[in-house]
Amino acid sequence: MHYVKIIVFDEECFQGRRHEFTSECCNVMEFGFETVRSLRIESGAWIGYEHASYQGQQFVLERGEYPQCDAFSGSNAYHIERMTSFRPIACANHRECRMTIYERENFLGRKGELSDDYPSLQAMGWCNNEVGSLRIQSGAFVCYQYPGYRGYQYIMECDRHCGEYKHFREFGSHSQTPQIQSIRRIQQ
């Protein structure tokens, strides 16, 4: 895995207590943070989680500046104001991403092969606003509840769960619905 770095701050706009991480952090409170209010990704792609130990809502973090919670927390639909744990996405590879989506759970029903970014699955021919299960052959993807990369985010990696997500409850620790309407690759 190549070099990765995230810098977190406990105040907005990169002020206050500061800490750099070059590997995963299971609980930022152990570093004296009550919460993270701004952050900068210097290298790599990361996942932020609402709760400690990589639980709760998840959101992708790519290189750039996030001056306030609104800039990194995932969703309008379920607004969160906290990031308590985070880890790099080892297998992110923007050029070689392949996944198969299935209409029903356990890899059943109609299927679709994806290797690009899809702001609307329906526009590319998927006749459903849901995905029952999916398999990642290579790379990492973010799946979103609504078109245009909005709503709940689920991050799917080829090197987790053996790349297999056979029921929507495996999409994330907070996932309540199989609704997925846009999918994109993750950029390292």
Place this chain on the structure above:
Amino acid sequence: MHYVKIIVFDEECFQGRRHEFTSECCNVMEFGFETVRSLRIESGAWIGYEHASYQGQQFVLERGEYPQCDAFSGSNAYHIERMTSFRPIACANHRECRMTIYERENFLGRKGELSDDYPSLQAMGWCNNEVGSLRIQSGAFVCYQYPGYRGYQYIMECDRHCGEYKHFREFGSHSQTPQIQSIRRIQQ
């Protein structure tokens, strides 16, 4: 321009008063709507606007289902609960999108050529969290304030402003900042 259709509802989850549009709507209140609470894009790519006459915050709408305001309103950073006008994006062409971004206003400074989706401009080599001006040669793009397609949205089209946006105040009627950290093509 090919056939386009949006269906809007004044209650969440596609309930209540309903109206179909196959062309632009300058003010949905003229059709007896107080606001739009859910919508479905059946065909085409559209722009929704906060205020009448295509003013205020703007957000891209692609094919799929948006069961509540949170699903279509653009941004976490500036949360809106209303869509009052909307229009189709005539020139959206996912396969042939080309734009040039410039470091400074009036097409000055360093430049970058884009023809793909960029969840992080910094990851692709743009050393700045701002774009001073830009020119669209073909197609239509959405530019976002933060990485990963978050924050304010600005929709840029080759057939508006002659494809030229020479100052951030031309990015949209509400634009307050030249900060742009992710850009993607719009899918018809």
